[in-house]
Each structure stands twice: as structure tokens, then as C-alpha cells.
Amino acid sequence: MKFDTVIIGGGLTGLVSGIRLVQQGQKCVIVSSGQSALHFFSGSFDLLNSLPDGSSVKNPEAAIEDLASQAPEHPYVKLGKAKFTELAREAKKFLSEIGIKTHGTSDKNHYRITPVGMLKPAWLTMSGFAFSEDHETFPWKKATLLNIEGFLDFHPEFISEAFEKMNVETEIKHFNLPELSAVRKNPSEFRSTNLSIIFDKEENLDTLAQIFSKNSKDSDVIIFPDCIGLKDTGILSRLIEKVGKPVFLIPTFPPSLVGIRTQQHLKEYFIKSGGIYMLGDNVTHADVEEHHVSKVYTHNHGDIPLMADNVILATGSFFSQGLIADTKKIYEPVFELDTDYLPNRADWYNPNFFEKQNYQQFGVKTNSNFNGIKDNKPIDNLFVSGAVLNGFNPLKEGNGAGVSILTALYVAEQILNQKKTHESNTQ
Ligand SMILES: Cc1cc2nc3c(=O)[nH]c(=O)nc-3n(C[C@H](O)[C@H](O)[C@H](O)COP(=O)(O)OP(=O)(O)OC[C@H]3O[C@@H](n4cnc5c(N)ncnc54)[C@H](O)[C@@H]3O)c2cc1C
Structure with missing residues (x-):
């Protein structure tokens, strides 16, 4: 061949x-x-x-000279500063052109939210996921952290703590759907990938939208675990449209649905x-x-x-x-x-x-x-x-x-x- x-x-x-x-x-x-x-x-x-000496990096493009002095064998150092910058910018464009939309640029790290509510620097965050431009503020006043009853791969309590530290009031809500009881019978099957099979169904969209709206009356944002949109990538935006307020995802413990x-x-x-x-x-x-x-x-x-x-x-x-x-x-x-x-x-x-x-x-x-x-x-x-x-x-x-x-x-x-x-x- x-x-x-x-x-x-x-x-x-x-x-x-x-x-x-x-x-x-x-x-x-x-x-x-x-x-x-x-x-x-x-x-x-x-x-x-971060650089190998532990110092944090805010602008990756500007850090390549320091990286060269600390790690001469580093792949980025082999590329050289100009090529690194060109390829990092090109990468975002390349991903976007093949249908992977992201937030972020290579000259400024932003912050993603981990499954336990920590803020970590990031280059490109997948569209639909919660992020902050800095590690001190969020653009919201009150957030509803919505979880599914019995779902153990998402811990809104940790996320609530992180949000409250950044002056975002939070409320934690749980919901159930009759269809989930079949998956719930076996706890090892109650994972993001299986939940997504149910949440991705068009016939459940109106019910989900009602649940989201009912549970977030005086919140300006809803935070939801990444367990929707495995097969139907448009379902989240249709849900947001029906709810009429932003819904952002946060990754769960593995398996990673977004991955x-x-x-x-x-x-x-x-x-x-x-x-x-x-x-x-x-x-x-x-x-x-x-x-x-x-x-x-x-x-x-x-x-x-x-x-x-x-x-x-x-x-x-x-x-x-x-x-x-x-x-x-x-x-x-x-x-x-x-x-x-x-x-x-x-x-x-x-x-x-x-x-x-x-x-x-x-x-x-x-x-x-x-x-x-x-x-x-x-x-x-x-x-x-x-x-x-x-x-x-x-x-x-x-x-x-x-x-x-x-x-x-x-x-x-x-x-x-x-x-x-x-x-x-x-x-
Ligand atoms: C658990 C984990 C989580 C991570 N999460 C992140 C993250 O969230 N963000 C981030 O920036 N980075 C993350 N990383 C870093 C990660 O290494 C890179 O992001 C990137 O995904 C690595 O891609 P890769 O293709 O080089 O290697 P891999 O993803 O490891 O892929 C290698 C592939 O080669 C196949 N393979 C191996 N040997 C053979 C063979 N002999 N014949 C045929 N196939 C073979 C394997 O089956 C595998 O599919 C993570 C790394 C790990 C280990």
C-alpha cells in the first residue's frame, strides 16, 4: 500500500x-x-x-526568548520565536476553518474553570465553555449551578466556592428527568457520555429549557456540566435560545465529552x-x-x-x-x-x-x-x-x-x- x-x-x-x-x-x-x-x-x-523555572506566563508570544534561555531543547525553541508566533496564530485559524470554534489568542492567556472550580491559564477554550479573562473577576452577578440528581462527575459546591470568592452569588440546583432513571440504575453508566444521549434528543429540548428557566429565575447565567452535545453539536445553542440567557459548560471528571x-x-x-x-x-x-x-x-x-x-x-x-x-x-x-x-x-x-x-x-x-x-x-x-x-x-x-x-x-x-x-x- x-x-x-x-x-x-x-x-x-x-x-x-x-x-x-x-x-x-x-x-x-x-x-x-x-x-x-x-x-x-x-x-x-x-x-x-509557565516557564520551566516556575514563573507564570501571561503572554506566550513574549515568553519564547526566556524559554530559550531555560530550555534550549524545547520544541518551541526549535521552532524559533517568529515561527512559533506564526503557527500559534495560524492554529486558531486552522481550527476555526475546520469547524472548531474557540475563545482566546496566543498573546494573552485567559483562565478556564476546572471541574473543581480552580482557575487555570489557557490559550484556546472551546466555544460554549465558561472562562474568565483574568483570575479576579467574572462578568456575572448571580449564577445558577445546575446539576443532575445523582451525577457524581460534577461538583457544583467547589465551583460555587470559587465563584463566591470572585463576588458572584451562586445557587446550586439539581433536576431530574424520568428518562434518566434507566441510566441511573447502574451508577457506573451514569456518565457524561450517556447523559448526553438523553439531553441531545430534540424531543427533550423543550422540557430541558423549562427546567433551566424555572431553576434560574433571578440568575444572569447558568453553569451546566459538559454532558450535552456529544452527537448534536447545535443542541446547546438551541437550548440557550429557548432559555433566553447564557448557559456555559464546565468540564466534568473523565470521560471528557468535549474531548x-x-x-x-x-x-x-x-x-x-x-x-x-x-x-x-x-x-x-x-x-x-x-x-x-x-x-x-x-x-x-x-x-x-x-x-x-x-x-x-x-x-x-x-x-x-x-x-x-x-x-x-x-x-x-x-x-x-x-x-x-x-x-x-x-x-x-x-x-x-x-x-x-x-x-x-x-x-x-x-x-x-x-x-x-x-x-x-x-x-x-x-x-x-x-x-x-x-x-x-x-x-x-x-x-x-x-x-x-x-x-x-x-x-x-x-x-x-x-x-x-x-x-x-x-x-
Ligand atoms: C490525561 C491527559 C490529559 C490532558 N489534557 C490536556 C488538556 O486538557 N489541555 C492540553 O493543552 N493538554 C492536555 N494534555 C496534554 C496532551 O499530551 C496534548 O494535549 C495532546 O492531546 C497530545 O496529543 P498527541 O497526539 O501528541 O498524543 P496522544 O493524544 O497521546 O495520541 C497518541 C496516539 O497514538 C496512538 N499510538 C501510540 N502508539 C502507536 C502505534 N505504535 N501504532 C499506532 N498508534 C499508536 C495512541 O493510541 C494514541 O491514539 C493531556 C495529556 C494527558 C495525558
Whole structure:
């Protein structure tokens, strides 16, 4: 099977590269073994919330020089300030054009609300989700925090505390629908994804609107857990129209409805644009000759190889098994690329869970073009993007999605430029 580009891994980074490449006419396949980090998504993409020394970042675009002095291996530093800024701005446009509407810009972090009511900096927050422009004020006087009776993945009490600290009066209300009793019978099924099946039904819209209105008479905003709109993305705006006042979502504990919806949307967009998505298959190994990938093998296709001009490795970090830790080393299982990690295992993690964990910034080494490196030499047609990369700490620095999206756009650009150069040389 011959493609222009084979992408290994169908999470955020693999899908963004894939969409970009198929939009430009490439024949592209994504092989993805399973769920991605998007299934745990907070509803906000982070670009850069803190520098490695812990100082907080208000304007990510202005922080790249400081980042360069503290973390020379950081993916953003490899991109350089100008490219970082260009791609961060481009990313918002790219998402919007493929139907993912967000609030935020790359020159000013805003604040998202976590499931326990904390305010955390964010770059792009998905449309429909509650946010604040700063960490001291909300634009509301009184908020109704509306929950479903017996739903344990949303805790309005914590959110109420956070709102009250910011001078927003709150009231917590619960409601029930007869249809929910079937789902409620099994507590492990009483999750956002199953609730959404009921709330997404058009025939329930009027009843829901009445419940929302009745419970929020003197509030100027309604806050609701993210358990509506899995399949029907327009249902929230129709509900808001009927209620006649703003309704904002707050993420719940996993599974993340907004994450699953985003993953599905990206995947469907990729397929609709001509891409092939092989879900549930696993790339096991590859033939690499003279620092060039010639063939890629998957579990389901056995000895029938996938061949392509270029390959993108987008397999994620430890969480998705893009990186594996054994007792002595950290390795990348498909190509056995050179990895960056501390030699002494005791230095990999800090027993204090909340401290910076060194293992989080271990990953695959690349050159400045994001080519994977094997035995100290770059592989000319293998590009690496997203969470599998070395040099950044997504949790401490708050930059997971930013690295994934920006490096995805960057490697797609490298591949497309290569093709243009080749075409102009052969004319
Ligand atoms: C639990 C969790 C929650 C997060 N939440 C946020 C958030 O809210 N906001 C934010 O900015 N960042 C968040 N991050 C950071 C996150 O890393 C990035 O946002 C981003 O989603 C990572 O995307 P990725 O595509 O690089 O990797 P992943 O999402 O990990 O995707 C990698 C994919 O590759 C597949 N794969 C792996 N090996 C193979 C193989 N050999 N063959 C085929 N397929 C393979 C996996 O099955 C997976 O689908 C979170 C990270 C985690 C772990």
C-alpha cells in the first residue's frame, strides 16, 4: 500500500497534520491503536502557562526568548520565536476553518474553570465553555449551578466556592428527568457520555429549557456540566435560545465529552477530506535503510507493508505507549529512535506527586527540523510531533496541546515544502 504520508498515531497531533496534508491533496493514512489524551481533555488547549523555572506566563508570544534561555531543547525553541508566533496564530485559524470554534489568542492567556472550580491559564477554550479573562473577576452577578440528581462527575459546591470568592452569588440546583432513571440504575453508566444521549434528543429540548428557566429565575447565567452535545453539536445553542440567557459548560471528571467530540470531529473531517484512518491497528516496526524509512508494518496487515514518501511519528507519550519505560531505559518502540532521559532511574520521578516530574520531559530527540534521530543521525523522511517529543513538561509548563498542534502544523509544512521543491526541481 503506497501513500504520500503515513502518520502513526491518531491523537491531536496526528489528526492536525493529517488534515493539513489531505487538504493540500496528499494521499494520507493514519494508523492509530486506540484512545488518545483527548479523551481526558479539559476543554481548553494550553500554549504556555509557565516557564520551566516556575514563573507564570501571561503572554506566550513574549515568553519564547526566556524559554530559550531555560530550555534550549524545547520544541518551541526549535521552532524559533517568529515561527512559533506564526503557527500559534495560524492554529486558531486552522481550527476555526475546520469547524472548531474557540475563545482566546496566543498573546494573552485567559483562565478556564476546572471541574473543581480552580482557575487555570489557557490559550484556546472551546466555544460554549465558561472562562474568565483574568483570575479576579467574572462578568456575572448571580449564577445558577445546575446539576443532575445523582451525577457524581460534577461538583457544583467547589465551583460555587470559587465563584463566591470572585463576588458572584451562586445557587446550586439539581433536576431530574424520568428518562434518566434507566441510566441511573447502574451508577457506573451514569456518565457524561450517556447523559448526553438523553439531553441531545430534540424531543427533550423543550422540557430541558423549562427546567433551566424555572431553576434560574433571578440568575444572569447558568453553569451546566459538559454532558450535552456529544452527537448534536447545535443542541446547546438551541437550548440557550429557548432559555433566553447564557448557559456555559464546565468540564466534568473523565470521560471528557468535549474531548471525545473533538477527537470524533477531527477524525471525521480527516476522512471526509480524503484521508484513510485505520483505527485499532498498531504500527509494530519499520524498515529503515540509510537513514530513510522505506516500509512500515502494522499488526493487522502483517507482512504487507505501508510505504510512503514521508512518515510522521505522533504516538504520544507514556500515556499512549509512544514511549516505554523499563527498569533501565526509556525507549521509543517503533523505530527505536534516540531518546532523551536521565541515566539514573531515581532521578526520573519525585516521590512528592505534586512536584515537577522529570519523566514528563523525556522523549524522542529530533533535529531542528523535527526529524527523528537514530544512532545520532537524522532519518530524512521521518518527522516527529506532539507528546512523544523531548524537552518540555506539559503538566508543569501547561503547553501540551500547543506543542502538539504547532509541531503538527510545522511537520506538515516541511513535508509540503519538500514536495514543492521536488516538483520545481523536476520541471
Ligand atoms: C490525561 C491527559 C490529559 C490532558 N489534557 C490536556 C488538556 O486538557 N489541555 C492540553 O493543552 N493538554 C492536555 N494534555 C496534554 C496532551 O499530551 C496534548 O494535549 C495532546 O492531546 C497530545 O496529543 P498527541 O497526539 O501528541 O498524543 P496522544 O493524544 O497521546 O495520541 C497518541 C496516539 O497514538 C496512538 N499510538 C501510540 N502508539 C502507536 C502505534 N505504535 N501504532 C499506532 N498508534 C499508536 C495512541 O493510541 C494514541 O491514539 C493531556 C495529556 C494527558 C495525558
